[in-house]
Amino acid sequence: MTNKIFTKEEWTKALQGLSDSYKVFVPVKDGDFHTFKPMNATKAPDFDFQNTRLSARSLVYPQAERMFEYSLDENDPEANIIKETPKDYSPQAIVGIRPCDAHGFKIVKPNFDNKEYRDPWWIQHFESTVLVGLGCNQPCSTCFCASVGGGPFNKDVLDVLIYDLGANFMVSGLTEKGEAFLSKAQGGKAADDAAVKQAEALATEAAKKVKADVPTDKLKDKVINDLFAAPFWQDVGFACLNCGTCTYLCPTCWCFDIQDEVLGKQGDRIRNWDSCMFPLFTLHGSGHNPRDQKFQRVRQRFMHKLKYYVDKYQGGVQCSGCGRCVRYCPVNIDIRQVAELMNNY
Amino acid sequence: MRGVPLQNPYLPYPVRIDKITTETTDKNLKTFRFVFLNPEDEKKFAYTPGQFAELSVPGKGEIPIGIASSPTEKGFVAFTVNKVGLVTNYMHNMKEGEIMGIRGPLGNWYPWEEMEGKNIVIVGGGFAFTTLRSSIVYMIQPENRARFKDISVVYGARNPGLLLYRDELAEWEKRDDINMHITVDGTDDPDWKYNVGFVPAITEKKITSADNAIAIVCGPPIMIKFTQPVLEKLGFPPERIILSLEMRMKCGIGICGRCNIGDKYVCKDGPVFSLAKLKQMPGEY
Numbered sequence: 001m002t003n004k005i006f007t008k009e010e011w012t013k014a015l016q017g018l019s020d021s022y023k024v025f026v027p028v029k030d031g032d033f034h035t036f037k038p039m040n041a042t043k044a045p046d047f048d049f050q051n052t053r054l055s056a057r058s059l060v061y062p063q064a065e066r067m068f069e070y071s072l073d074e075n076d077p078e079a080n081i082i083k084e085t086p087k088d089y090s091p092q093a094i095v096g097i098r099p100c101d102a103h104g105f106k107i108v109k110p111n112f113d114n115k116e117y118r119d120p121w122w123i124q125h126f127e128s129t130v131l132v133g134l135g136c137n138q139p140c141s142t143c144f145c146a147s148v149g150g151g152p153f154n155k156d157v158l159d160v161l162i163y164d165l166g167a168n169f170m171v172s173g174l175t176e177k178g179e180a181f182l183s184k185a186q187g188g189k190a191a192d193d194a195a196v197k198q199a200e201a202l203a204t205e206a207a208k209k210v211k212a213d214v215p216t217d218k219l220k221d222k223v224i225n226d227l228f229a230a231p232f233w234q235d236v237g238f239a240c241l242n243c244g245t246c247t248y249l250c251p252t253c254w255c256f257d258i259q260d261e262v263l264g265k266q267g268d269r270i271r272n273w274d275s276c277m278f279p280l281f282t283l284h285g286s287g288h289n290p291r292d293q294k295f296q297r298v299r300q301r302f303m304h305k306l307k308y309y310v311d312k313y314q315g316g317v318q319c320s321g322c323g324r325c326v327r328y329c330p331v332n333i334d335i336r337q338v339a340e341l342m343n344n345y
Numbered sequence: 346m347r348g349v350p351l352q353n354p355y356l357p358y359p360v361r362i363d364k365i366t367t368e369t370t371d372k373n374l375k376t377f378r379f380v381f382l383n384p385e386d387e388k389k390f391a392y393t394p395g396q397f398a399e400l401s402v403p404g405k406g407e408i409p410i411g412i413a414s415s416p417t418e419k420g421f422v423a424f425t426v427n428k429v430g431l432v433t434n435y436m437h438n439m440k441e442g443e444i445m446g447i448r449g450p451l452g453n454w455y456p457w458e459e460m461e462g463k464n465i466v467i468v469g470g471g472f473a474f475t476t477l478r479s480s481i482v483y484m485i486q487p488e489n490r491a492r493f494k495d496i497s498v499v500y501g502a503r504n505p506g507l508l509l510y511r512d513e514l515a516e517w518e519k520r521d522d523i524n525m526h527i528t529v530d531g532t533d534d535p536d537w538k539y540n541v542g543f544v545p546a547i548t549e550k551k552i553t554s555a556d557n558a559i560a561i562v563c564g565p566p567i568m569i570k571f572t573q574p575v576l577e578k579l580g581f582p583p584e585r586i587i588l589s590l591e592m593r594m595k596c597g598i599g600i601c602g603r604c605n606i607g608d609k610y611v612c613k614d615g616p617v618f619s620l621a622k623l624k625q626m627p628g629e630y
Binding site for chain 1: 352353354355356357359382401402403404405406407408427429430433443444445446566591592593595596598599600601602603605606607608613625626627629630
């Protein structure tokens with residue numbers, strides 16, 4: 001494992017150099033929020049943030065992605081034949097991703113890559129991505145990564161981990177992919193023991209600050225239909241607007257829609273993020289809708305994350321504890337409270 | 346038993362519409378017979394009765410439809426399509442010879458291994474008879490018929506004009522190795538020679554025993570609701586009542602999340618479920 005020290009200026013310069021070999025995405029301040037943008041000379045990366053408003057999910061699983069293309073031109077001998085859209089899978093790096101958001105990729109992986117079906121686009125985007133995480137010195141009040149198998153400096157899914165030591169970054173290579181990335185970074189020097197100790201102390205301090213007591217331990221022992229019929233769902237969903245914000249911000253939501261779009265005689269088949277909060281999500285052609293009521297859709301979201309996923313994959317809950325849905329819900333629905341209700345039911 | 350895994354599971358096979366048959370007098374149901382443009386794709390599309398596929402119309406989208414042909418019918422694959430939405434309305438205006446796509450086969454199938462050596466009771470209503478037609482054609486093939494004991498079929502529609510596959514129904518009526526009980530809710534046709542009455546009532550009258558029998562039920566929710574107690578009264582345990590669910594779907598391979606019920610996806614873990622299994626799942630269908 002390589003540990004290197006960069007001054008913050010050196011690190012920015014190193015990333016500019018790395019842009020020759022990788023598409024480097026970095027957090028930039030955009031209005032009141034931070035967002036991942038491709039590295040360029042005009043806007044400097046800004047690593048002084050709690051978290052980006054949107055998770056980095058779209059860099060592996062775009063919000064709208066071309067799947068196929070076809071010609072509708074009757075003179076074209078290949079008309080109406082659906083073909084794969086060429087894709088660019090050159091290496092990319094997401095620099096500054098928080099460990100919770102990287103953990104999100106691990107959570108969704110069995111959905112896109114399992115022994116029955118493999119999603120070619122998700123897998124190839126994911127495999128071409130280097131996850132260069134930034135540890136959280138100051139977790140937010142809404143963070144609960146440590147309750148769901150993560151932590152503010154969790155290395156699980158990361159290829160590289162950055163420690164913010166104040167004036168300097170300590171950058172650690174964690175995987176072969178990460179070491180390869182780091183070996184191409186210009187500048188910096190080997191970290192001494194003092195820096196490593198400082199980094200470890202930061203991680204220990206941060207771990208104490210993050211909420212680690214959201215209960216999920218008993219969820220796996222519950223019976224699906226018991227939880228489904230629990231009396232609290234009307235209350236949980238009472239204030240919900242079905243706006244879908246929670247599902248779009250979530251690093252572990254994966255539902256999508258497939259639509260055809262046509263311009264002139266050229267068409268594309270596209271997949272777009274979708275949300276179980278919307279009644280159209282389940283509306284049948286016949287007009288029948290198995291989840292036509294708001295509380296049913298709210299129940300679906302929580303049951304899927306905290307029970308169905310738990311039973312299906314036997315690897316914990318479908319939540320990385322980033323806290324976005326808690327922070328941005330316009331009516332303050334709090335997954336931590338719902339987890340407690342379900343776990344203690 | 347699943348077909349060969351597809352390289353890109355979302356990529357449809359190109360097919361040509363070989364034949365279109367209008368099935369019902371209201372013209373809302375048409376059967377499309379497709380031929381694969383690349384003959385090797387037909388082998389890759391090896392299916393089992395009860396499975397479905399995504400019919401893929403470039404520029405319009407995809408729809409999940411049960412396979413109405415039987416794997417014993419070679420050289421084509423057929424689907425009966427009800428005119429309800431964007432894609433199906435467009436398809437109803439398509440012509441023989443046009444090119445589109447099909448993607449599959451998808452989902453599980455009727456429990457054929459379990460059905461061997463048993464009496465088979467098929468209960469169908471309206472346009473949900475498609476995968477049941479596939480199953481009947483499959484079972485009555487000379488090479489398969491001996492694997493099953495008595496085959497009884499109760500099939501009903503609102504009126505005679507809404508029954509699917511009427512020519513075949515008439516042929517099956519003539520056979521002595523399958524007991525057909527065709528019925529309509531009502532008719533003013535004086536020459537109607539079959540039953541009149543709702544499917545659950547005819548089932549109660551015609552099916553006399555659940556001994557060594559397995560029942561497959563496909564139809565509108567109201568028919569299923571009233572058929573279930575009839576079968577239970579006859580002595581069918583929930584493990585031997587087999588249902589096929591309908592659900593809004595997109596990917597068809599358990600990834601897009603849309604048809605999720607409990608820890609199951611209707612598209613991948615279904616569409617075929619026993620009543621026993623369904624009772625363990627939330628009733629969101």
